Amino acid sequence: MTKHYRITLLPGDGIGPEITSVAVAVLKRVGQMLNLQFEFQDALIGGAAIDATGNPLPAETLDTCRNSDAVLLAAIGGYKWDSLPNNSRPERGLLGLRAGLGLFANLRPAKILPQLIDASSLKREIVDGVDIMVVRELTGGIYFGQPKGIFATETGEKRGVNTMAYTDSEIDRIGRVAFDIARKRQSRLCSVDKANVLEVSQLWRDRITQLASDYPDVEVSHLYVDNAAMQLVRAPRQFDTIVTGNLFGDILSDAAAMLTGSIGMLPSASLGEANPGVYEPVHGSAPDIAGQDKANPIAQVLSGAMMLRYGLNEPEAADRIEKAVLTVLDQGLRTGDIMSPGMQLVGCQAMGEALLKALEA
Ligand code: IPM
Ligand code: MG
Numbered sequence: 001m002t003k004h005y006r007i008t009l010l011p012g013d014g015i016g017p018e019i020t021s022v023a024v025a026v027l028k029r030v031g032q033m034l035n036l037q038f039e040f041q042d043a044l045i046g047g048a049a050i051d052a053t054g055n056p057l058p059a060e061t062l063d064t065c066r067n068s069d070a071v072l073l074a075a076i077g078g079y080k081w082d083s084l085p086n087n088s089r090p091e092r093g094l095l096g097l098r099a100g101l102g103l104f105a106n107l108r109p110a111k112i113l114p115q116l117i118d119a120s121s122l123k124r125e126i127v128d129g130v131d132i133m134v135v136r137e138l139t140g141g142i143y144f145g146q147p148k149g150i151f152a153t154e155t156g157e158k159r160g161v162n163t164m165a166y167t168d169s170e171i172d173r174i175g176r177v178a179f180d181i182a183r184k185r186q187s188r189l190c191s192v193d194k195a196n197v198l199e200v201s202q203l204w205r206d207r208i209t210q211l212a213s214d215y216p217d218v219e220v221s222h223l224y225v226d227n228a229a230m231q232l233v234r235a236p237r238q239f240d241t242i243v244t245g246n247l248f249g250d251i252l253s254d255a256a257a258m259l260t261g262s263i264g265m266l267p268s269a270s271l272g273e274a275n276p277g278v279y280e281p282v283h284g285s286a287p288d289i290a291g292q293d294k295a296n297p298i299a300q301v302l303s304g305a306m307m308l309r310y311g312l313n314e315p316e317a318a319d320r321i322e323k324a325v326l327t328v329l330d331q332g333l334r335t336g337d338i339m340s341p342g343m344q345l346v347g348c349q350a351m352g353e354a355l356l357k358a359l360e361a
Helices: 016-034 046-053 059-066 090-100 114-119 168-184 199-212 225-234 246-259 298-311 315-330 348-360
Strands: 003-012 036-042 070-075 105-111 131-137 145-152 158-163 188-193 219-224 241-244 267-271 278-281
Touching: 003 016, 003 046, 003 059, 016 036, 016 070, 016 298, 016 315, 016 348, 046 090, 059 090, 070 090, 070 298, 105 168, 105 246, 114 315, 131 168, 131 246, 168 188, 168 199, 168 241, 188 199, 188 225, 188 246, 199 219, 219 225, 225 241, 225 246, 241 246, 267 298, 278 298, 298 315, 315 348
Parallel strands: 003 036, 003 070, 070 278, 131 241, 188 219, 188 241
Antiparallel strands: 105 131, 105 267, 145 158, 267 278
């Protein structure tokens, strides 16, 4: 029996469209092999949506996403829109999508592949064996807290304001997601905050400590964010699962990603309670190499695999894609971002074709 899935594609800006077309080809092929039929629907987001409609997240896009089984997003933003005011930038589209779909849990795995160990900017003995899952809260904290804005003061000076706030229930729901994930990994959870300075972090730490009593099998630790940043580059193997707020998670997930050599390899999932999840690479739209067939499509392809695993419950299809990625790396194929001496430099399309071949092998 053929299973049918509706997937919304949000190619976005920069390298987004080229890496999306590779991921779509891979999904189609694995679908043919396993009797999964994907109905892909394109929608606009980010700069592309601003150009076409004046709005980085047209209402139609949100509707299309809500009516699908999962959303595969590429990346948004670029030089062209950099001078727009904050509330009309492409990034607004992404934040609106997260809020609109209630995607409060962002999973960002950073696992070093043996084939790429020498692409890391850190020494082999430090990064060998790194396998971290960053669980980032995504719809609260300073990204969304009120009040926010740039206000005039009585002295005539301007004052920029953002508010970092979390409620009990916001902390508890991301905490539970993180504990559940830690359980499926090595059962070690490190919660990251700034409880030595921030009240919002004190509450965060109290709630995570409280929750821990429901998960006696998970070993919990707490780190201040500055120390966590240092530990990530000093001794990253100490981490299994990390849970943290929106801003700290934004920063630490980039650092964790870079341990693995290239941010061009890493997928992510953003999940909520009811709506479909959004699956996207951790990297951005790389406008400097857009349209030149230089982009690494692997993070996008692996985001497709994550979508199959977490969103559509098709682990076999996910496994096959992940295996194909290892195969092409074993063959020595590399895009520029992960190139090292002795390897074969390929473009985005050639990497896509190699992945299709590897799927069939
Ligand atoms: C990310 C990005 C976004 C964020 C930007 C593009 C709004 O950096 O997904 O990590 O800050 O969340
Ligand atoms: Mg970021």
